[in-house]
Each structure stands twice: as C-alpha cells, then as structure tokens.
Amino acid sequence: MVTYTLKRLGAALLTLLIIMAITFFLMNAIPGSPFLTEKSTPQQIALANAKYGLDKPLIIQLKNYVVNYLKGDLGTSLKMQEGTPVRDIIFHQGKFVLSIKLGLISLAVAVIIGIPLGCIAAYNRGTWLDGFLRVMTTVGVAIPGFVLATLLLASLAVKLHVLPTNSGQLTDFKSYIMPILSMSFYYVCYVAKLTRTSMLDAINQDYIRTARAKGVKTKMIVLKHALRNSLIPVITYLGPVTAGIITGSFVVESTFQIPGLGKYYVQCVMSRDYPVIMATTVVLSALVIFMNLVVDIAYKIVDPRITLTNKED
Amino acid sequence: MADFSKISPFQVDPSAIEEAMGLTAEDFAPASEGEKESMVEKRKSVSYWRDAARRFKANTVSMVALFIFICCLIFAFIGPKLIPYSYGDQYRSSLKLGPREYSEGEALIQSASSYFDGFYASGLQAGSITAVMKGDHYITYKGNKYGFTQEQNEEGVIIGIEKSTGNLVKVYEKDVDPATGAVNKVTVLSEGPSEPAESADELKTVKSVFPHIFGTDSVGRDLMARTMYGARVSILIGIMAALIVLIIGSIYGAISGLAGGTLDFIMMRIVELIYSIPEVLIVLLLQVVLREPLQEWIDHSGSSLAQAAGALGSGIICIFITFALLYWVTMARIVRGQVLQLRKQEYVTAAIALGAGNKRIIKRHLLPNCVGALVITTCLQIPSAIFLESFLSFLGLGVSAPMASLGSLCSDALQTITLYPYRLVYPAVILTIIVLTLNLVGDGLRDALDPRLKK
Numbered sequence: 203m204v205t206y207t208l209k210r211l212g213a214a215l216l217t218l219l220i221i222m223a224i225t226f227f228l229m230n231a232i233p234g235s236p237f238l239t240e241k242s243t244p245q246q247i248a249l250a251n252a253k254y255g256l257d258k259p260l261i262i263q264l265k266n267y268v269v270n271y272l273k274g275d276l277g278t279s280l281k282m283q284e285g286t287p288v289r290d291i292i293f294h295q296g297k298f299v300l301s302i303k304l305g306l307i308s309l310a311v312a313v314i315i316g317i318p319l320g321c322i323a324a325y326n327r328g329t330w331l332d333g334f335l336r337v338m339t340t341v342g343v344a345i346p347g348f349v350l351a352t353l354l355l356a357s358l359a360v361k362l363h364v365l366p367t368n369s370g371q372l373t374d375f376k377s378y379i380m381p382i383l384s385m386s387f388y389y390v391c392y393v394a395k396l397t398r399t400s401m402l403d404a405i406n407q408d409y410i411r412t413a414r415a416k417g418v419k420t421k422m423i424v425l426k427h428a429l430r431n432s433l434i435p436v437i438t439y440l441g442p443v444t445a446g447i448i449t450g451s452f453v454v455e456s457t458f459q460i461p462g463l464g465k466y467y468v469q470c471v472m473s474r475d476y477p478v479i480m481a482t483t484v485v486l487s488a489l490v491i492f493m494n495l496v497v498d499i500a501y502k503i504v505d506p507r508i509t510l511t512n513k514e515d
Numbered sequence: 516m517a518d519f520s521k522i523s524p525f526q527v528d529p530s531a532i533e534e535a536m537g538l539t540a541e542d543f544a545p546a547s548e549g550e551k552e553s554m555v556e557k558r559k560s561v562s563y564w565r566d567a568a569r570r571f572k573a574n575t576v577s578m579v580a581l582f583i584f585i586c587c588l589i590f591a592f593i594g595p596k597l598i599p600y601s602y603g604d605q606y607r608s609s610l611k612l613g614p615r616e617y618s619e620g621e622a623l624i625q626s627a628s629s630y631f632d633g634f635y636a637s638g639l640q641a642g643s644i645t646a647v648m649k650g651d652h653y654i655t656y657k658g659n660k661y662g663f664t665q666e667q668n669e670e671g672v673i674i675g676i677e678k679s680t681g682n683l684v685k686v687y688e689k690d691v692d693p694a695t696g697a698v699n700k701v702t703v704l705s706e707g708p709s710e711p712a713e714s715a716d717e718l719k720t721v722k723s724v725f726p727h728i729f730g731t732d733s734v735g736r737d738l739m740a741r742t743m744y745g746a747r748v749s750i751l752i753g754i755m756a757a758l759i760v761l762i763i764g765s766i767y768g769a770i771s772g773l774a775g776g777t778l779d780f781i782m783m784r785i786v787e788l789i790y791s792i793p794e795v796l797i798v799l800l801l802q803v804v805l806r807e808p809l810q811e812w813i814d815h816s817g818s819s820l821a822q823a824a825g826a827l828g829s830g831i832i833c834i835f836i837t838f839a840l841l842y843w844v845t846m847a848r849i850v851r852g853q854v855l856q857l858r859k860q861e862y863v864t865a866a867i868a869l870g871a872g873n874k875r876i877i878k879r880h881l882l883p884n885c886v887g888a889l890v891i892t893t894c895l896q897i898p899s900a901i902f903l904e905s906f907l908s909f910l911g912l913g914v915s916a917p918m919a920s921l922g923s924l925c926s927d928a929l930q931t932i933t934l935y936p937y938r939l940v941y942p943a944v945i946l947t948i949i950v951l952t953l954n955l956v957g958d959g960l961r962d963a964l965d966p967r968l969k970k
Binding site for chain 2 (some may be wrong): 214216217220221223224225228229277341342343344345346348349352353355356357360361368445448450453456457467468471472474479483486487490491
C-alpha cells in the first residue's frame with residue numbers, strides 16, 4: 203500500500219512536470235511577445251525580456267520555472283496585474299477559495315443526491331418512479347452545462363427575478379443555487395445512472411438473497427450489503443468528475459460572473475500572461491491529479507479484492 | 516482417458532491407435548449419402564450484422580432516437596436548401612425580429628405578394644444589393660427570361676410578373692397600401708419576355724416573403740438559417756473528430772496489444788500520462804496557441820491542403836488537432852484490451868497452429884471481433900466531441916464569425932439574454948436533442964452489437 207502510494211505520487215509529480223513543459227513550450231509557440239504594444243520599441247522589449255528572464259535559452263527558462271516552483275515561488279504577473287506575485291493572485295485574492303468552494307459543493311451534491319437517487323430507482327425498478335428517474339438522468343447527461351446555466355439564468359433570474367443574475371462573491375445562499383445546480387446536475391444524473399446499474403447488479407447476487415433469507419430488513423440490505431458493493435464504479439468515476447467540474451467552473455464562473463480561478467484562467471490565456479497561465483495550469487492540474495490519486499486509493503479501501511499494482515491486465 | 520503412451524511416434528501401429536483411442540477401422544470409412552445429408556444446413560445461418568440489426572430494431576427507444584436524429588440531419592443538411600436565407604447574409608431592414616415576425620418592409624411586400632406571380636424585391640435582399648450594379652439584370656419566370664436594368668441605389672423596389680397581365684412590372688414599396696395590399700402605381704417594364712444582355716445577372720424571385728421562423732439577430736441574420744448551419748457544423752465536427760479518434764486510437768491500441776512486451780509497456784505509460792493530463796486546460800491553451808500560426812499558414816501557403824483548411828476556418832482545425840493529440844487514449848485502451856483478450860482465445864491459437872500468418876489472424880479473427888466495440892466507442896465519441904466543440908465556442912474559442920455552431924449561437928444569445936431569451940432556446944434545445952439522441956442510439960448499438968454487455 204505504502205509502496206503503491208509512493209509510486210503513484212512519483213508518477214503524479216512526473217505528470218505535473220510534463221504538463222509544465224508542455225505548457226511552457228506551447229506558450230512560447232504563441233507568436234509575438236507579451237510586451238509587444240503599439241508604442242514599444244525593440245529596445246524596450248529587449249529590456250523587459252531581460253528583466254523577466256525571457257532572453258535566456260528556453261531550456262534554462264524552463265529549469266528556472268521548475269526550481270522556483272519547488273521553492274514555492276510562482277513568479278509575478280506580467281500583464282493583467284503587473285508586478286503582483288502570482289501566488290497572491292491565485293491564493294490571496296479569494297479566487298482559489300471561490301473555485302474550490304464551488305467545486306467541492308458541486309462534488310458533494312453529485313454524491314449526496316446522485317447515489318440515493320440511483321438506489322431509489324434500483325429498488326423501485328419498473329415503477330413510474332424508476333421510469334421518471336431514468337428519463338431525467340438520460341436527458342440530464344445530454345444537456346451541456348452551459349446550456350443549463352444559461353437557461354437557468356434566462357428563466358429564474360431574468361424572467362422571474364427570483365435569483366440574482368450576478369452571483370459575485372457568493373455571499374448569500376441565493377447566489378449559490380444556480381451555479382451549483384448547473385455545475386452538478388450532469389454529475390448527479392450520471393452518478394444516479396451508474397449507481398442504479400451497479401445496484402441492480404448487486405441486488406441479484408447470492409449474498410443479498412442470503413441476507414434476505416436471514417430476515418435482514420430491506421433498509422439494512424441496501425445500506426450494508428448492496429450499496430457498498432455498488433459504490434466501486436461510482437468511485438472510479440469521481441476522478442474524471444473533478445476534471446469535469448473544473449471545465450464546468452470555466453463556464454459557470456463566466457456565466458454568473460463569479461471572479462474565480464476558472465474565469466481568470468480563460469482571461470489570462472487570452473492575454474498571454476505567461477507566469478499566470480503557467481501557475482494556474484499547474485495548480486489546476488495538480489488538483490486533478492491529486493483527486494485521481496485519492497480516488498485510486500479510496501478504490502482500494504472500498505474493495506480489497508483489487509490489486510493495485512497490476513490493474514492494467 | 517486414452518493411453519497415448521503406447522503410441523510411439525516412430526513406429527505407428529494402427530491397431531495401437533485404435534486401441535488407445537477407442538476407435539475401430541469402421542470409424543475411418545467414408546460417410547454415406549445419408550450421413551452427409553444430415554450435415555447440410557437446413558436454414559441459412561444469420562450473419563452477425565443481420566442479428567445485430569434485428570436486435571436494434573426491437574429496441575423501441577433507440578429506433579425513436581434514430582428517427583429523431585435523422586430528422587435533425589434533415590434539418591441541418593437539407594433544411595438550408597429549403598429556406599431562402601443563408602447563414603451569413605445580413606438583412607439590414609430586418610434587425611432583431613422575433614420568431615415569425617416580419618419587418619415593416621417585409622410586411623408590406625408580403626401584403627402586395629398577391630398582386631405578383633413571382634417577384635424580386637430589393638428590400639428583401641442582403642445589405643449588399645446596392646453594390647451589385649453591373650447594369651443589366653434579369654429574372655426567370657416559367658422558363659422565360661425578363662431583362663431589365665436596375666438603377667443605382669434604387670431601394671424599396673419590387674420587380675415582378677403582374678398576375679393579371681403577365682407583364683414585367685416595377686412597383687415602389689411606397690405605392691403599396693399596407694392595409695389592403697392594393698398597388699396604386701405600376702410601371703410596366705416590358706410586355707412579355709424580353710432578351711437580357713449577355714452579361715446580365717440573374718436575380719432570384721420568390722412567391723411570397725419567407726418568414727423568419729426563429730427571428731433574426733442583431734445584425735439582421737436569419738436565426739433559423741444560422742441554427743441549421745450551426746447544427747451542420749456541430750454534427751460534422753462531431754463525426755470528423757470521432758473518425759480521427761477512431762483511426763489514431765485503434766492503430767495505436769492494436770500495435771500496443773499485438774506487440775506486447777517492452778513496446779506495449781512504453782506505449783501504455785504514454786497513454787496513462789496523456790490520460791492524467793487535464794485536457795480542458797491544454798485544449799484552451801492549444802486553441803490560443805495554434806490559432807495564429809494556423810491562420811498564417813492558411814493565408815500564405817498556396818497548397819490545396821491549406822485551402823481546404825481555410826474553408827473550414829482555423830478554429831475548427833484547432834479542434835481537430837486537439838482531438839488528434841489528446842482524445843484518442845480511451846479508444847486506444849479499449850482496442851488494446853480487446854486485442855489482448857482475443858489473442859488468448861482458442862480459435863486464434865488454433866489458427867496460429869494451422870500456420871496462419873499475422874495478416875490473416877488480424878483480418879479474419881481480430882478485426883471482425885473488434886468491430887462491435889469500435890462502432891460503439893466511435894458512436895459515443897460523437898456527442899462528446901459536440902459537447903467539447905460547443906463548450907469551446909461558448910467560451911469564444913471555437914468557430915469564427917460569420918460561421919456558426921450551436922455553441923457559438925448559444926454564446927451570442929447570452930449577450931442579449933435579458934431582451935431576447937428565445938435566441939438561446941432554439942440552438943440549446945437542438946444541441947440537447949442531438950446529443951440525447953446520439954447517446955440513445957449509441958446505447959442501442961451497444962446492446963445490439965455486443966449482447967454480452969447487456970445486463
């Protein structure tokens with residue numbers, strides 16, 4: 203277990219390093235300089251390049267990035283908030299906290315609502331309730347997040363004026379409803395679908411029949427026997443969900459005007475603020491990779507039958 | 516158990532074989548006619564595809580989904596030919612119309628349309644019409660040409676065939692009574708057909724003003740035409756991207772699975788690495804990075820490939836490159852898994868024992884057995900590609916104006932959502948229907964092609 207975790211940690215760091223390299227070379231492939239404006243002279247650009255170390259060979263620049271990142275120095279912004287340390291922009295201006303808050307709540311909603319819905323559907327198989335839930339989840343996974351976000355905005359905020367159009371800093375409960383709903387609806391539906399399928403699988407197993415024969419109550423059968431076994435595919439799915447929720451945050455933060463990391467990332471990619479792009483990519487990637495790691499380990503805890511070292515074959 | 520130890524490989528004694536295997540000499544006699552007949556097929560065996568088609572047809576949900584998806588295809592591919600508007604034309608007099616609304620000029624012409632038998636109205640055409648001043652024009656009616664000269668900057672003019680006389684006439688919009696549609700003043704241009712100049716341009720005529728069923732946008736483009744066009748772009752991107760994924764993923768996966776050993780190990784580590792990269796971040800970066808060099812290449816390289824790319828636009832090419840770089844890994848994993856699983860099957864071992872080469876094994880055994888999984892994965896890849904494209908277009912990184920995709924239409928609509936919420940509804944609903952039906956068709960295909968997967 204410890205060896206496995208260490209191995210995975212090493213692989214995760216390697217992935218992060220490669221992502222840094224890809225991002226770095228991609229950014230340098232963008233034609234033009236970040237300092238190029240209508241007024242700037244070649245001398246000014248050269249000076250600015252020298253100041254930020256952009257005149258050195260690419261490989262040295264990359265090395266400097268990696269070394270500085272290991273020290274916890276994420277560089278300073280070149281354009282959007284010139285001179286401000288990137289670390290302050292990401293962590294101290296509330297952007298990171300906002301995005302993490304949104305992401306974690308959405309993830310929690312997906313699990314807390316999705317799993318019970320799946321169980322209810324499986325236990326009422328063939329009834330109108332199951333039919334309704336099946337239609338809802340099938341349609342739910344076909345609605346793109348931004349469509350749901352904009353439709354909610356158009357109906358609840360613009361037409362009915364029940365909720366605010368601008369969620370801003372997410373200060374009150376009302377401002378949470380639409381962002382969370384549009385971010386998590388897809389995943390609620392997907393998790394419910396998955397849970398229903400694997401629950402039906404589990405219900406037909408012999409040990410459930412045994413438990414029933416022993417006289418265990420239905421509630422206990424669901425909670426103790428069936429659910430635990432049907433959670434495995436759901437957990438496997440939670441890794442990709444994290445990546446998906448980051449995608450969702452790009453759309454949701456832009457639509458509801460929440461000044462989080464997702465909205466900021468789109469802006470800084472467009473304005474070519476190299477250090478900020480790099481830092482944001484690394485922070486977001488680290489988040490996704492970390493979640494995948496957690497999921498893989500949780501997987502092992504839930505189902506000891508899985509051997510982690512050889513899961514390919 | 517037969518005792519084979521009595522059989523020596525060097526001295527074969529028939530009686531020893533017979534004794535060891537419990538066979539007699541009679542067992543080696545040729546089959547009689549009666550015995551042969553019992554082996555003849557009574558019924559033609561059902562082929563894999565026929566069997567799958569039967570299963571698919573029995574699945575009501577998938578059949579309905581397929582029908583609706585075909586309707587979407589007709590809407591996207593045949594629809595634009597049926598309506599007189601095009602996705603890029605701007606109608607200056609018809610800005611910001613609601614669904615099925617006519618602009619003032621259109622309403623006027625519509626009310627006068629009972630007077631004409633096929634007409635051309637300058638007020639209906641795109642804003643560029645005053646620039647088309649080559650001198651002579653003509654309209655065609657019942658196979659006959661009617662030539663005339665349109666004067667410079669003559670707007671608000673209807674030229675058409677008068678119903679009562681069959682003459683080519685000119686009517687100013689101001690001479691039409693908006694309430695009754697009665698025409699007060701008519702100028703006869705020619706009685707009967709007339710020969711136009713050789714260089715004359717044909718002007719398209721219509722019988723009545725076609726309504727803007729979905730309304731128009733802020734620069735006067737017909738939204739239905741744009742939605743049809745957008746649906747076409749989205750579907751094509753989805754299919755192309757799925758094909759790219761299919762080709763790269765299946766070749767990579769097949770090589771990895773067949774080669775085995777160190778090569779397989781390295782190839783799979785690469786797949787794992789790409790798999791753990793948060794693709795959306797890289798996609799966004801790629802979109803920004805690739806756009807300018809691509810545009811440069813399209814503008815300056817004269818090759819036919821660059822021209823084809825230019826017709827698509829750099830945004831769409833970026834999406835394809837992204838798919839080619841990042842999205843094939845799932846397909847590669849599935850194909851590799853299939854190949855590994857099939858390679859261990861007894862019939863493959865038997866084929867190898869009978870001396871079949873690699874080529875024959877791939878062609879006769881591996882490929883036909885993989886096809887089901889390939890079709891299913893490709894089909895389910897299409898909606899996910901449409902999702903990604905619409906997501907990028909929504910953020911303003913996908914297709915570039917005046918082209919449209921369903922995502923960019925939603926994004927445009929978001930700018931004016933407080934005033935014109937219906938502009939969002941049409942593309943959003945069609946996008947959802949396309950993704951939903953494709954998902955359902957994919958599920959149906961999975962049940963039909965791979966019954967083992969069905970629970």
